[in-house]
Amino acid sequence: MTPVEIEKIFRDEAGRALATLIRLVGDFDLAEDALQDAVAAALQRWPDGCVPSNPRAWLVNVGRNRAIDRVRRQIAFRGKQEALAHELLLNASGQDEVTDVALDDDMLRLIFTCCHPSFSAEVQVALTLRTVCGLTSAQVARAFLVGEEAMAQRLLRAKQKIRLAGIPYEVPERDALEPRLRGVLAVIYLVFTEGYVATSGEDLMRPDLAREAIRLARLIDALMPGRGEVKGLLALMLLHDARRAGRQTAGGDIVLLEEQDRTLWDHVQITEGLKLVEDALRVPGRPQSYAVQAAIAALHAQAPNYRDTDWPQIAGLYEVLLRISPSPVVELNHAAAVSMVDGPARALDLIDALEARGGLGGYELLPAVRADLLRRLGRLDAAREAYRSASAATQLAPLRRFYARRTAELGG
């Protein structure tokens, strides 16, 4: 087996192996150390051709034995009564229980624990990326644009809270499940949106984060099948991500949807996304927000070009969204769609009304949408002014360049 193949196994299996180790040894840090030991052992043994038939179970079993060794060493050093009890517990959990079903359940436990509502959204995202997706602390730090030291501290405190506050290692039951699942999906979507349009920095996108989010949604869809909101979210992300190659120039400049070369889109991914949208909308019950958003993305994905997109239906779907999950951001998107059906003047009225209600205080895309509408209405002075506000509101370099380009085109 080549190092690349082994790397892929680790990538696919490490999260699940860790999830089970945490349950078996009852401690996040000990489980992480034990998994590292197991991976190191695998790196020594596997290249010689003796790759186990079930690498996941192998990593768990070796990891558990290494955890026991670690606890034994602690006892030797400190003679702790508690550690002894810990070892008894470890030995009591039998070897035979590492089945695939148990591993799936453990993975869900891990995801729900990392996305526990007693953590801030930022901590939920960081813990999920580190523990479930297996990113290093340094990689998570880069995702948040904070120092590695600061991120390591934040993760350490979060893991301490799990232990000290008694956050259960469980999939929530009955009544609690739905709101908690919504929280998990929100975390996944946060990871994705940061990958789709970064908050700040030099690069428009962070494809690695988008990929992790899609991987997580696929995992949840496999572990909790038949849920419309999960399929909807997965479809939404696949359809957005499919446009990636068309969304920027080789030099890293933004290419707007209306200017994109649609042959660059990933049509295999679009086909998968379209199928999922249908599945999501077919699940009985009220339409789910992610599924409706995915339906909008599907209309864009199927349109031959920007002008011949089914704008009336898109505007209608935004009206559905306004009913089932109203937010200022949905109102803004609705106004943008209305501008393609009833013209920019009508859309500007909607945005003025939205602004008058004070809904979008710090939302940085508001001046950008307003600027575009003003530009199309030929109100050039006001448009230039709005592009300047838009530029001041963003910390993302490609967006700033785009606003500057527009301002220049308007003779500013």
Next chain:
Amino acid sequence: MQYLLLIYRNEAELGKMGAAERQQMMTDYGAFTQSIVQSGHFKAGDGLQPTTTATTVRVRDGKMLTTDGPFAETREQLGGYYLVEAKDLDTALGIAARIPGARTGSIEVRPVMIYD
């Protein structure tokens, strides 16, 4: 595990409460306390006199200093607590959400430290 559920609420708002409302609150607290005694979660619990009755003590360089009032001026003030036994944080949060004061104030849930 044991958790301390600290009940914070705005004293000024509380002062404006009518007699009937006050009576209702007492009844609600009575029923809630009864329910967690019966379920076996209750370890202890008390209401506190308002922060106007508080005195804060510090010892600096061996000398005792007292100040009139609470340790910190905040929008909501500590008004009472429950000490509960619960198997995990989710259970403790569920109990906290049922405290009558959660509807108008806030409940801080803190695990009790275990020394080993």
